[in-house]
Each structure stands twice: as C-alpha cells, then as structure tokens.
Amino acid sequence: MSGVQGNQIQATRRADVQMLLATVIWGSSYLFMKSGLASIQELNLIALRFGIAFIVAGILFHRRLRSVDHGTLLAGGVLGTALFAAFVFITYGVQRTTASQAGFLISLAVIFVPMLMMVIRRRLPDKRLSVGIVVAVAGLGLLTLQHEMSLHLGDLLCILAALVYAVYIILAGHYTPKHDPLTLGTIQLGVAALWGIVATFLYETPQLPDTPESWASILGLGILCSGLGYILQTLAQRHASPTRTSLIFSLEPLFAAAFAFIFQGEFLTLQGYCGAALMLAGVLITEIKLSQPVFRRRKRPAL
Template sequence: MSTQLKANLMLLIVTIFWGSSYLFMKMGLVSIPEFNLIALRFGIAFLLAGIVFYRRILKADFKTIKYAFVLGTILFSVFASITYGIKTTSASNAGFLVSLTVIFVPLLLAVFFKKMPEKRIIFGVSLALTGIGFLTLNHQFKISIGDFLCILGALFYAIHIIVTGKLTKNADSITLGVLQLGFTGAWGLLFSIFLETPRLPSTTESWVSILVLGVLCSAIGFVTQTIAQKYTTPTHTGLLFSLEPVFAAIFAFAFAGEILTTKGYVGASLVLLGVFTAEIDFKKASMKKGYNKINQGY
C-alpha cells in the first residue's frame, strides 16, 4: 500500500469521525448546555493533543500563542454557531449545510483578495444554493434559525481556513493547532460560566458523546489530519472531507432514525454535487491523465 493511499485512508477515517460529530452533539445537548459542551469537548482535545505534542508547546513563542488565540476565537465562533444550530435542525441537515465551507472559501477569497473564482466554482455555488433552498426553506419560504446558524458556522469555518493558511506560514502549524484547541475550550468555559451553570455530564450517554467528540472528533482527528496531509494532495484532502455530510446522514439515519423528505434528499444531493463541482478541477485532472498516458507510451 502506497504512502499516499495510507494518508487518504487516514483522512477518510477522520471524515467518518467528523460525520458522526453532529449526532453526538445532539446527544450531548440533551443534558449539557451549549457552551459547556464546547468547553468540555475542546478542553479534552487540548489536554490529549497537548500530551502528544508537549515539547512543541513548551517551545511556543508569543507570536504563535497570539496566532493561536486568533484561530481559537474564530473556531469558537464556528462551533458556537453549529452547536446552537443543531438544537433546532436535524443532524443530516447540519452536515450538508456545514459542508458549504468548501463553497464559501473561494467566494471569500474573491471578495477580500480579488481572486476571481473559476467557472466550475461559480457553477458549484449555484448548485449548492439551489440545494440549500430545497433543504431548508419551508412552505412559507422561511429558513429555520437552526439551519441559518449552521450556514453561519460554515461561513466562520471558511474564514478559519483562510486565516489558518495565512498564519501557518509564519508559525509551527502543529503547535498552533494544539493551542487553538485550548483557546476554543477556554472561550467555551468563559461563556458557560457567565451564561450557564457549568457541569460535568451526568448520564452515560452524555459522557459517551463528550468523549467521542473530544477524543475521536477533535484530538485524534486533528493529529491524524496534520500527519496525513503531509503525504497527500490538497485535492484529495478536500474531496475526502466533502464526504462528511454523507457520513453525517448515515449516522443520523442509523442511530437516530432521521429521514429526509424527498425535497430534502434532492437538496442534499444538489449541495453535495455543488461541493464536488467546486472541489474537483476536472480539466486539470483530465490533462494530468493525458500527460501520464503519454509518458507511459500509450
């Protein structure tokens, strides 16, 4: 098995973990307040990732800590939006709506950095927006607050990706990634202290959801992603991560009995198709394939 294939399999496992996170967030929110859940999830993730990379963290300079604070603040905004949103929408809907991050990244780059999106991205955006309409609008053509917050979370996540790309050029990416988990958890704890009553999970189901979110979805997910992305291409990474909403829908159906309406499935398919269209450069892939055939003597 090639190194790249192993890396792709690792990223697929991470995608499965993240696909399950929407279901586990809904489970955890039954008995734990929103900010409390964020504090526990990212607090556990920071402790575990910190143990693995403690030598790097001890060497962190002020600039890296400052950058991590910025990223942690944005990441907190991401999960505050999604965690509140998922209380009033389905795990399936949340998964597909958060996948719009792939659409928002090139749009934000176009707006703030004057990088005009390619035609395939514009087409992908059109498909995704149509899909959102099918997936979220009711008979009164209104979108629920939960769906809106999940879309807002996708927007914040796109900002996080762009800012991360800028900041990691001048800092150690692993140290930055671990410290941002700590700041995200700290923001969750701060908001929980002022707006909620912080507490530990009181049921087995709550503990399971928190541990899965903290250990598998955040700590192991982050470490695995960092290692795997060294050995595969950004295209493969984006494509694999685009499968996250599919796994979210599978977990929601298998363990929570969630079933989308016919209109919902049409919308989900359009969103997924839009994400794939925006992510894959078919023209470039075709040219590369033709080049390889020439080199192989075809």
C-alpha cells in the same frame, strides 16, 4: 519523476488520507452533540469537548509545548478563536435541526472557501465556480425551505457556521505551513477551550454531564472529534491547500447522514434528498478539477 516530486506526491496523498479520516470522525460528531446537549447547555458542551481535547493533546505533546515560540502562540490563538466562533454556531444549530441536515448545511463551507478566496485575491470566479454555486444554492433551497418557504433558525445557524468555518480553513491554510502542526493544533484546542469556559461562566451555569450516555458523547467529542480530528486536519493542511482540504471536507455530510440513519433512523424527505444531492453536485462541480485554476484574472479595459 524526481525524488523531490515523489516526496511531494507522497506527502499530498498522506494529507488526503489524514483529512479523510478526520472527515469520517467529524461525521459522527453531530450525533455526539445531539446526545451531549440532552444534559448540558451549548457553551458548556463546547468548553468540555475542547477542554478534554486539549488535556489529551497536551499529555501526548507536552515536550513540544515546552519550546513553543510567540509566533506559534499567536497563530494558535487566532485559529482557536476562529474554531470557537464556528462551533458556537454549529452547536446551537445542531440543537435546532436534525443531525443529517446540519451535516449538509455545514458542508457549504466548501463553497464559501473559494468565494472568500475570490474576495481576498480580487479575482472573478470562473464559470465552473459560478455554476457550482448556483447548483449548491438551489440544493440548499430544496433542503431547507419547507412549505412556508422560510429558513428555520437551526438551518440559518448552520449556514453561518459554514461561513465561519470557511474562514477557519483559510486561516489554517495560512498558518500551518509555518509552524509545527502538533504544537499549533494543541494550542488552538486550548484557546477554544478557554473561550468556551469564559462564555460558560458568563452566559450559562457550568455543570458536568449527569448520565453515562452524555459522558460517552462528551468524551467522544473531546478525544475523537476535537482532539484527533483537528490534529489530523492541522497535519494535513501542511501539504494541502484550503481548496483541496474543503473538497475532502465535502464528504462529511455523507458520513453524517449515514451515522444519523444507522443510529437514530433519521430520514430526509424526497425534496430533502434532492436538495442534498444538488448540494453535493455543486460542491463537486466547484472543486473536482483541482489542477485547473479556480479564478481568472479580471480583464483590464481597453485604452
């Protein structure tokens, strides 16, 4: 093995550890959001969490921000806008469903990433991807469709959040190898915070948390889940593809369900657990063989 190959393997492993740590942190975010939303509104919460994250990151990496170039500013603006859009759906969705169920539904981003890549590359999916999608959709039905056979609003919002977050993962995979990850990560947090502040003044009444529990939740969201989590993701995606990133992200619902069970005593029904298991199985079927191509070229018709 050459020195270059060894360095690449080390970089990939380091990226995996960074993404896994971010995923564990994000697993706790649903509980923090539930607690924070008890005293403030959704857009207000988004503005505070990303505002706090930007302030902390700005203090730590202020020297890098002094020499930021226009390309990094533009990339950070695009990523920050996509991140804000995803969290509008996530925050409204979490308010209207359970923390554990939200975690599983938002993990559908892992399925949406290869589906969107299929559209971008104009290639048909292979059998593994097709089977994985079918299994995941079957699990989604068991998890979300109750006796009245309809999706609740919170479930639908979380699914939309997964789609928008998949777009964010693909954009991050495009921009992060081209720019300094710490600078890019800090700028995207600032842009997401700016969008949150504007939306709060337009559609809500700005306010601060009024209980110690709510403050603890907002600080946890800002410093850990947004600040540390998205800086880690930005660092990781310099050496990991969107598909590999989404595979590790698929573990988030397990941590979300574990945190919800430990701290809130949340349980799924037997049907829900079966659906969650099928969703994870679909994710693993889709992504586990990373060394094989996920897409095959469309065959040309014979002349």
